[in-house]
Amino acid sequence: MSTGQGGKYEDFELNRRRLFAVGGGFLAAACATDTSGPHAADDSGLRSAVRGRVLLPVDNGFDQARKPWNLTVDQSVRAVVELADADDASALIRYAQDAGRVLAVQPNGHNPSRAVDGTILVRTNRLNEVRIDPGTRSARVGAGVTWGQVQAAASPHGLTGVAGSSPAVGVTGYTLGGGLSWFxxxxxxxxxxxxxxxxxxADGRTRRVTASSEPDLFWALRGGGGDYALVTALEFALYPVSGLYGGKMLWPVESAPQVMAAFREITAAAPDELTLWWSLLRMDGAPPMVGIDTTYLGDASAGRALLRSFDSIGGRIADTRRLMPTADLGDTVGEPTDPSPIRSHVELLNGLTDSDVETLLTKSMEPLGAIQIRHLGGALTRPSDSPPGGVAAPYYISLIGSQGTPDAAAANENRIQEYLAALARSRSRRTPLSLLSPVQTAIDALDPGILNRLRAIKSSWDPNGVFRSNFPVLDPVAGR
Structure with a gap:
């Protein structure tokens, strides 16, 4: 790391981690609703139906237990159940069928929505099995396992999963939503x-679902969301890696045009092993900055050569690039792991034109804390027999702000809409399912033909609507 302006970088690091946490307590208080009353009596039978922990609205700890990781959403649920194991899941589903209840499975709630209101919220954190098979290059994990746990277990064997950028994100929800990885x-x-x-x-029966045993359901679970069954474990391929080189580079915001030019040049011809993110960053207590986050699946010398255009840009504040174990993938960006009130909007971009670049470089981003362009392409452009399918868009944009007060929320929303209007010609109007914001629905993520096929599978496997995901494939507003 360069040290010429180390104080600024330290201030940035502190405030970057605070960006999404500021105002969390205020927001929780502002959003809290009175969930005591009839729900508590209605579901008192839950305690005898399951062996895991049950929290009802009258219980101490209920209000905390019902909160998702993203604190912008107030989840007004009937009860919270922490499953003991897969047998407990069967018992809970039978209870739901008999009582006419709806279940929303949510390990931690990085992408929540109000669709879960009125449901029994199911936590799977105790389903924490992690099994790595180096011989078959595969993993088996319980529904409560995070990517950080998988990477830590796979890394000593020279293997990696197709992991997300945050080690705190659950593997199951991420995979059910498609999962857009650094890799x-x-x-x-x-x-x-x-x-x-x-x-x-939906009848409480345990099943192992594969491409040969239940092809339609297997297809739906591979990126079509969690509307069809309660997943207790999943298995997936791991991949050998010869090395992982990556990290963060930061410059004063005045260098943004040069950094963007290098970003466009490198991403236009990058090998599939290289991924870059370009970011504008505005944090309290630190000067505005422009940054590049990057990973390269290969050795350090090859990675540095591919990124050499950035080395000619003067004034760099920090450079954390290094050869790292895949277990340290989360250090590349250092995203916050504590619950936070975030408003974000993600959308695929069909290109990055000169006009788009001018908008990004000249428009005031305040009050947003970050604007990020992420590099896609490569294997994502190839045909995929899964609901997300192939992705022609070479980039996606992420607009992010912390909103601990109603005024902050309104200001963030206004700025996001201004950016979307300015980028109208390049927008795809599509957001990956696992990156939808609380104000979006499954219609914003899935093509109509895919959505209709998923609805048919939902109706076949869960005709009584026992399960409801954060972004339901049936009526996305009512969740029915």
């Missing part, structure tokens, strides 16, 4: 690597 340019969607799912169906 997607090399290996495609994370869901494309899934080989089997252990589920409990």
């Amino acid at each position: 997607a340019r090399r290996f495609g969607w994370a869901c494309d690597s899934a080989t089997a799912f252990d589920i409990v169906d």
Whole structure:
């Protein structure tokens, strides 16, 4: 790391981690609703139906237990159940069928929505099995396992999963939503690597779902969301890596034009092993900055050569690039792992024109804290027999702001809409399912033909609507 302006970088690091956490307590208080009353009596039978922990609205700890990781969403649920194991899932589903209840499975809630209101919220954190098979290059994990746990277990064997950027994100929800990885340019969607799912169906029966045993349901689970069954474990392929080189580079915001020019030049011809993210960053207590986050599946010398255009840009504040174990993938960006109030909007971009670049470089981003352009392409452009399918868009944009107050929320929303209007010609109007914001629905993620096929599978496997995902494939507003 360069040290010429180390104080600025330290301030940036502190405030970057605070960006999504500021105002969390205020927001929780502002969003809290009175969930005591009839729900508590209605579901008192849950305690005898399951062996896992049950929290009802009258219980101490219920309010905390019902919160998702993204604190912008107030989840008004009937109860929270922490499953003990797969048998407990069967018992809970039978209870739901008998009582006419709806279940929303949510390991931690990085992408929540109000669709879960009125449901029994199911936590799977105790389903924490992690099994790595180096011989078959595969993993088997429980529904409560995070990517950080998988990478830590696979890394000593020289293997990696198609992991997300945050080690705190759950493997199951991420995969059910498609899963857009640092390594997607090399290996495609994370869901494309899934080989089997252990589920409990809407009748409470356990099943192992594969391409040969239940092809339609297997297809739906590989990136079509969590509307069809309760997944208790999944299996997926791992991939050998000879090395992982990556990290973060930062410059004063005045260098943004040069950094963008190098970003466009490198991403236009990058090998599939290389991925870059370009970011504008605005944090309290630190000067505005422009950054590049990058990973390269290969050795350090080859990675540095591919990125040499950035080395000619003067004034660099920090450079954390290094050869690292795949277990340290989360250090590349250092995303916050604590619950946070975030408003973000992600959308695929069909290109990055000169006009788009001018918008990004000249428009005031305030009050947003980050604007990021992420590099796609590579394996994602190839045909994929999964609901997300192939992706022609070479980039996606992420607009992010912290909103601990109603005024901050309104200001963020106004700025996001201004950016979307300015980028109208390059927008795809599509957002990956696992990156939808609380104000979006499954219609914003899936093509109509794919959505209709998923709805048919939902109706076949869950005709009584026992399961409801954060972004339901049936009526996305009512979740029915």
